[in-house]
Amino acid sequence: MPGESAFIYSNRFGEFSFGGNHPFKVERFVLTYRLLESLHLLKSPEIRIVEASPASDTDLLSFHRQDYLHILKEFSREESRRADFRFGLGDLENPVFKGLFDWTSLCCGGTIEAVRQVMDLKCRAAFNMAGGWHHAHAARASGFSYLNDAVIAINNLLKHGIKVAYVDLDAHHGDGVQEAFYSSAQVLTMSLHETGKDFFPYSGFAREMGIGEGYGYAVNIPLASHSDDLIFEQAFQRIILPMLSAFAPDILITQMGMDILRTDPLTRLEMTTGAVEFAARAFLNTGLPWVALGGGGYDKLNTARGWALLWAVMSGQRVGDAFPETTRTLLEAHGYEQMLLRDRPHLAQPDDFCRAQDQLDRTVSLFERRLFPLHGI
Numbered sequence: 205m206p207g208e209s210a211f212i213y214s215n216r217f218g219e220f221s222f223g224g225n226h227p228f229k230v231e232r233f234v235l236t237y238r239l240l241e242s243l244h245l246l247k248s249p250e251i252r253i254v255e256a257s258p259a260s261d262t263d264l265l266s267f268h269r270q271d272y273l274h275i276l277k278e279f280s281r282e283e284s285r286r287a288d289f290r291f292g293l294g295d296l297e298n299p300v301f302k303g304l305f306d307w308t309s310l311c312c313g314g315t316i317e318a319v320r321q322v323m324d325l326k327c328r329a330a331f332n333m334a335g336g337w338h339h340a341h342a343a344r345a346s347g348f349s350y351l352n353d354a355v356i357a358i359n360n361l362l363k364h365g366i367k368v369a370y371v372d373l374d375a376h377h378g379d380g381v382q383e384a385f386y387s388s389a390q391v392l393t394m395s396l397h398e399t400g401k402d403f404f405p406y407s408g409f410a411r412e413m414g415i416g417e418g419y420g421y422a423v424n425i426p427l428a429s430h431s432d433d434l435i436f437e438q439a440f441q442r443i444i445l446p447m448l449s450a451f452a453p454d455i456l457i458t459q460m461g462m463d464i465l466r467t468d469p470l471t472r473l474e475m476t477t478g479a480v481e482f483a484a485r486a487f488l489n490t491g492l493p494w495v496a497l498g499g500g501g502y503d504k505l506n507t508a509r510g511w512a513l514l515w516a517v518m519s520g521q522r523v524g525d526a527f528p529e530t531t532r533t534l535l536e537a538h539g540y541e542q543m544l545l546r547d548r549p550h551l552a553q554p555d556d557f558c559r560a561q562d563q564l565d566r567t568v569s570l571f572e573r574r575l576f577p578l579h580g581i
């Protein structure tokens with residue numbers, strides 16, 4: 205039935221640990237779920253709560269190499285911590301722990317299910333906050349990502365001739381997804397991120413536009429550090445929305461990493477929750493079947509707030525700014541002091557704003573010459 209929204213979840217999303225000192229905390233999934241419950245955002249009859257199940261080997265093999273999957277499964281079965289740096293496994297960034305394969309394959313299955321909900325079951329939108337592992341390569345873990353759920357879900361769609369637009373809003377460049385479809389004109393990948401000049405994964409420059417048939421179907425919008433919501437919204441108006449409209453995909457898949465928020469300890473983009481709501485409304489207004497995935501976000505409370513606001517827009521629900529008493533108790537237990545759902549507005553310092561504006565203007569000017577004419581813009 206049109207108008208329904210699917211929220212993909214499993215209690216097992218929060219059952220594993222990357223280790224006490226690792227910036228990625230699975231607790232954010234549980235926290236987001238509890239926050240949504242306490243804000244009454246999971247109750248409407250138009251909302252389906254759908255249990256995630258693990259991805260199949262056939263799905264995983266559509267992108268990942270057999271030897272990589274074999275090692276991942278083997279390491280995941282053992283109590284002792286193993287490492288194989290050829291596959292990016294077992295270092296501080298991508299730790300190995302018992303149950304790792306089960307956990308990452310469940311996250312990946314959640315994304316496949318989200319796509320099924322919008323394409324086969326005709327939900328208007330679906331959200332898998334445990335997806336968005338955009339740095340994983342075919343045979344190498346990278347940037348906390350082991351299995352590339354977006355690539356695997358998109359591969360399933362391509363078999364049926366479906367045109368896909370993938371928009372990645374995480375603070376880091378969506379390098380793994382771009383790489384997978386770099387020579388394809390059937391998938392438009394767009395990534396808005398903090399410039400990779402001196403920032404992981406050191407890629408995602410505007411000049412990276414695809415190769416062969418895929419030339420013009422990879423779009424990168426690097427933003428200067430210390431940007432703000434005004435720059436973010438301009439990138440939407442001047443690049444992302446016109447490209448989406450010109451490409452006219454059958455489905456929109458977005459990666460909604462919350463490491464764009466000001467409080468994130470690993471990044472410097474400095475957006476507020478206003479940028480998240482703006483992006484969510486813009487995506488909803490395209491009218492396309494829409495799958496949103498999670499991604500980065502290392503301040504777990506603010507990640508939960510950002511995703512709560514995203515979900516409210518996706519599912520067509522209003523949510524106020526003041527927390528009900530039960531929510532205050534939940535957040536206070538996590539040391540949260542600012543008792544509003546939304547951030548206060550924040551504008552970049554004038555020097556930073558000028559730098560960010562200049563960087564965006566240069567990107568748009570390159571696209572006016574090289575990219576937009578290919579799409580009739």
Ligand SMILES: [Zn+2]
Binds near residue numbers: 376463
């Ligand atoms: Zn990130």
